[in-house]
Amino acid sequence: MYEPQVNDYVYWNCRVEGWVYFKDNEYITIEVLVKPKDKLNYEACSIHRNDRLLVLCYPNQWKELTHVRSRDSV
DSSP: OOOOOTTEEEEETTTEEEEEEEEOSSOEEEEEEEEEOOHHHHHHOTTOSEEEEEEEEOGGGGGGEEEEEEOOOO
């Protein structure tokens, strides 16, 4: 069975696709959308420049993932 790793690009049942952003024993998150923060939002929290939409995927669902490719850590 495939075990997802951070920086893997995955398809999930052809409905969700994106980069594995976080991995834990309890779940992974898949980054499906990234967009730049507006100026006000960035000034309020300048830790990150972008907003991200992440989807949770639990270990019992990992068998539904298809690994597409991997990238080096950014």
